[in-house]
Amino acid sequence: MRKSILLAILHIFFIQLSFAQSPKIVAPGAAVDPFHYTIEKSNVYTNASVSCAHPLASAIGAEIMKQGGNAFDAAIAIQLALAVVYTNAGNIGGGGFLVARQVKGKTFTIDFRETAPEKATRDMYLDKNGNPQSDLSLYGHKACGVPGTVAGLFATLPYAVLPFKTLIQPAIDLAENGYVITESEASALNATRKSFIENSTAPTALVKNSEWKSGDTLVQKELAQTLKRIQKSGAKGFYEGKTASLIVAEMKKRDGLISKKDLKNYTAISRPALEFRYKGYTIIGMAPPSSGGIILCQLMKMVEDKPLADYGFQTTKSVQLMIEAERRAFADRSVYMGDPDYWKVPIKTLTSDVYIKNRMADYDSTRATPSSVIKAGIIKESEETTHISIIDKAGNMVSITTTLNNSYGSRTVVSGAGFLLNDEMDDFSIKPGVPNLYGAVGGEANAIQPGKRMLSSMAPTLVLDKNQNPLIVAGTPGGTTIPTSVFQTLINILEFGMNASDAIGKPKFHHQWLPDEVMVEKEFDPEVKKQLQSMGYTLTERGQIGRMEVIRILPDGSREVAADPRGDDSVNGF
Numbered sequence: 268m269r270k271s272i273l274l275a276i277l278h279i280f281f282i283q284l285s286f287a288q289s290p291k292i293v294a295p296g297a298a299v300d301p302f303h304y305t306i307e308k309s310n311v312y313t314n315a316s317v318s319c320a321h322p323l324a325s326a327i328g329a330e331i332m333k334q335g336g337n338a339f340d341a342a343i344a345i346q347l348a349l350a351v352v353y354t355n356a357g358n359i360g361g362g363g364f365l366v367a368r369q370v371k372g373k374t375f376t377i378d379f380r381e382t383a384p385e386k387a388t389r390d391m392y393l394d395k396n397g398n399p400q401s402d403l404s405l406y407g408h409k410a411c412g413v414p415g416t417v418a419g420l421f422a423t424l425p426y427a428v429l430p431f432k433t434l435i436q437p438a439i440d441l442a443e444n445g446y447v448i449t450e451s452e453a454s455a456l457n458a459t460r461k462s463f464i465e466n467s468t469a470p471t472a473l474v475k476n477s478e479w480k481s482g483d484t485l486v487q488k489e490l491a492q493t494l495k496r497i498q499k500s501g502a503k504g505f506y507e508g509k510t511a512s513l514i515v516a517e518m519k520k521r522d523g524l525i526s527k528k529d530l531k532n533y534t535a536i537s538r539p540a541l542e543f544r545y546k547g548y549t550i551i552g553m554a555p556p557s558s559g560g561i562i563l564c565q566l567m568k569m570v571e572d573k574p575l576a577d578y579g580f581q582t583t584k585s586v587q588l589m590i591e592a593e594r595r596a597f598a599d600r601s602v603y604m605g606d607p608d609y610w611k612v613p614i615k616t617l618t619s620d621v622y623i624k625n626r627m628a629d630y631d632s633t634r635a636t637p638s639s640v641i642k643a644g645i646i647k648e649s650e651e652t653t654h655i656s657i658i659d660k661a662g663n664m665v666s667i668t669t670t671l672n673n674s675y676g677s678r679t680v681v682s683g684a685g686f687l688l689n690d691e692m693d694d695f696s697i698k699p700g701v702p703n704l705y706g707a708v709g710g711e712a713n714a715i716q717p718g719k720r721m722l723s724s725m726a727p728t729l730v731l732d733k734n735q736n737p738l739i740v741a742g743t744p745g746g747t748t749i750p751t752s753v754f755q756t757l758i759n760i761l762e763f764g765m766n767a768s769d770a771i772g773k774p775k776f777h778h779q780w781l782p783d784e785v786m787v788e789k790e791f792d793p794e795v796k797k798q799l800q801s802m803g804y805t806l807t808e809r810g811q812i813g814r815m816e817v818i819r820i821l822p823d824g825s826r827e828v829a830a831d832p833r834g835d836d837s838v839n840g841f
């Protein structure tokens with residue numbers, strides 16, 4: 268009798284043990300195989316759906332949701348996976364913003380933007396004659412803000428259902444055992460090789476003796492150890508203990524400012540979302556310290572009363588109207604926007620219908636309004652960030668944009684910890700009123716102060732339909748082109764009736780008030796270009812604009828998921 272009870276207990280114990288061990292998701296031949304994977308640009312799923320910058324990270328997100336995780340679990344696992352496989356922008360040494368809507372209807376955002384270290388000073392990037400030294404805010408140790416990403420992950424965790432150790436395990440496996448790199452990653456790593464060597468103080472896994480080729484395996488053992496410390500000790504595994512000591516030791520080697528106190532004091536902030544209506548749709552965006560939500564709101568509302576759909580997709584008439592909206596929305600950025608905990612941002616006014624309609628009062632549909640007659644500052648930024656769009660079976664929507672700022676951030680890898688630090692300090696105005704090397708001008712609102720968050724353009728966005736049901740999850744990298752890319756994508760869907768793939772695949776144009784020029788992708792219609800020139804616009808062809816990740820919920824509830832054709836971006840789901 269006793270023996271059978273003992274056997275029964277043992278049996279239950281073994282059953283529980285086997286349930287507790289979730290199947291391995293990252294391994295050769297497993298659900299996510301880091302040595303064999305393909306890029307998928309679009310699909311329609313009936314259940315959980317992901318679009319992000321790397322196929323392995325998308326696959327991990329889908330797999331986590333298959334194992335019972337929700338969109339928040341997927342968000343955490345994807346962000347961590349991107350920190351390993353999308354080395355130029357995925358990160359634990361950067362920061363970003365999450366915009367979410369729970370299926371119950373609660374919307375919220377998490378601000379995990381980097382902060383200026385306590386020792387930062389307003390003039391830290393000026394030489395003794397007061398001239399800006401922009402290289403210092405872009406490359407190397409002094410360019411780094413206090414990272415926010417890991418705090419952001421733990422601020423997201425209460426909304427998730429799986430244990431953190433399960434969510435971080437795929438990233439650990441990828442770092443520990445390696446994954447095969449793509450053509451574009453190989454060429455980006457090769458192009459940055461010299462800068463890694465100049466700005467890092469110890470050998471890094473990102474640099475090898477010969478050129479990287481597609482198909483090579485990238486193994487990041489030190490990063491795996493850092494991730495394991497986070498797995499074991501939570502946020503303290505990054506902000507305290509060995510990882511913090513390694514960051515501070517790295518800083519001390521070359522005048523970096525981040526201290527143990529800065530790391531220990533870093534907190535992610537939960538902020539109300541910036542919500543507005545556009546023709547009955549509800550748009551949910553990011554409030555300051557990102558300018559993204561306010562700019563998007565202004566752009567959408569500046570065109571709301573015009574019959575864009577009748578004007579037609581990328582006709583001279585519709586493009587000209589959208590350019591003039593972009594010019595005006597960007598003019599406010601440098602004067603009014605900064606970290607709301609340090610500077611009173613007049614959000615209510617900037618997003619009010621009356622104010623916005625007034626901004627378009629001098630709009631002339633026959634010619635360009637010169638930027639010189641519109642007040643505010645010059646804005647131009649670098650372009651390497653990454654976006655994740657997710658919806659789960661229940662309908663929880665998560666939109667996250669994170670960044671190291673420049674491609675590969677400051678190019679400084681923390682010796683012994685294997686991850687890159689950001690160069691986000693360059694997003695401050697390094698000298699209020701004077702353009703830095705990137706052309707960015709800001710005023711007092713975005714001047715450097717210890718502990719302050721630098722102004723961003725990131726615009727993770729959600730859209731609800733007229734019945735308040737999920738309709739779109741969207742976002743993109745691209746510096747100042749972020750709000751304009753989101754704007755044009757939403758207009759392509761809501762006004763021009765496009766599906767998600769078409770909406771993100773079309774050529775984009777960008778005006779940011781100053782410089783007074785319209786930047787266009789090379790596929791932009793030459794005929795429209797000519798007509799705009801004859802109306803007084805200066806057009807400049809530039810490289811790709813944006814890398815949108817979009818999920819569009821169809822009337823039958825299925826999800827059309829699209830990843831930008833401009834990169835290795837890939838969708839996944841089931």
Ligand code: DON
Pocket residue numbers: 648649650651652653670671672673691694722723724725744745746747749
């Ligand atoms: O926060 C910002 O606005 C910039 N640091 C983002 C940079 C960026 O998007 C670069 N991306 N491609």
